[in-house]
Amino acid sequence: MKHMTEEELIAYREGVAEQRAVISEHLAACEECRVELERIEAVLAALDTLPVPDPGADYGRQVWRAIAPRLAEKPVRWWQVWMEPWRLAAAGAVVAMIIAAFVAGRITKPGTTGDNVANKEQVRERVLVVAVGEHLGHSERMLVELSNAAPNDPAQKQVNISAEQRRAEDLLEENRLYRQTALRDGDAGLASVLDELERVLLDVAHSPEEVTPAQLEAIQRKIEERGILFKVRVVNKELQQRQEATKPAPAQNESAKRERNKV
């Protein structure tokens, strides 16, 4: 008797076999193949025991709260995408920029194209560096406050961390955007620290509003063990240095300009 292949048995088990009836018939008559199928099923049954955490009954509402501020007023039908005022305005702005760049190119000296591209990149980077720097500063302050939080009275059973929790929720969205931007820009170091920060912010955002001193201590320990405050400070310092490095060069002095105009 020709036995079923492993591929046929797996396809049968996963419901994607083409000749299901033929395999069924064979299995009814062949013990060897039945045993083989049972061995496959035992592995799959073990995998079925892997748990998926329950995100909670309120999860749908949490997702809505997180995404609602980022939704536009109205989604658009595909043909409307190209007719939206902002898109038309953006297209107009691009055309205007191209015209302006062309005119500027006509009236300025040659040999500056590379400089302009470099300048635009510098401006973009400077804006991003300042924004991320501010974000890291806010995150650092929130984490420091949380790390220093303690019950006012040793007998206190609950500590309210709702303020830190709300700030963590706000920072979380910003953090996600900055991390994605850093990844797109190939800044792996920054993306990695933002990723670690995101995990800490997520933990804080998902903590109860009121925690027991033991729970608070566990959160503080987690912050300390991950060394996130130190990493945030180091990256923030690096960003400040980058900010300095991308500052526009001081304007040329008048005598230099006169010298150049003589040429």
Add this chain to the structure above:
Amino acid sequence: MNRMQPSVESTQAIAESDAIAVERTLAGDRDAYRVLVERHSRNVFRLAYRMTGNRHDAEEVVQEAFLRGYQKLGQFAARSNFGTWVYRIAANYAIDRMRQRQKEEARRETPRAEDSDGMENDPLNRVKDEAPTPERLTQSIELRKQMEQALAALSDAERTAFVMRHWEGCGIEEIAGVLKSSSNATKNTVFRAVQKLRRALQPFVETRAQARAMGTES
């Protein structure tokens, strides 16, 4: 398969109610989208968690799937099932997220000597390296760790195909759409995934079964 199988009537009722919510959202009632988010978030989370293997990424996948779903809702009108559609968006984003994560981790890790031939990615080799001892195998937690490692060792396409087919009960065409592959190639991917999982886990599963039969597992 673990996917909840609602009755035909309730599936139809949900699909009709989803279609109304989609139309209302497209007409400018943003709160109608809330109904869709609240209804489908938990299912999308389950898919995302199984694909990414961690809660943090899963939550990001869920949010991004609904954001993208809203932005692309105009393209959905001709389709019939919002749940399936948002599932597909989530699966696609989860694949992107897994790739990003792998790149991040590759950058973080110091290259090891065995990386050069890719042998460490083969679950078979890892099983040999971590030969199970009876003590370790008596612990269910050890099997769980092995299962997580075996799933993590699958390629993105294999993991996606396995999760969507085995756990979520998705059709081959639906999975093929996510993987941008043909039906036959997708079936083959499901097969490869199960085969790799089997080779990595069978010794552990059988040893545990023997230990259970002898009454030595707690």
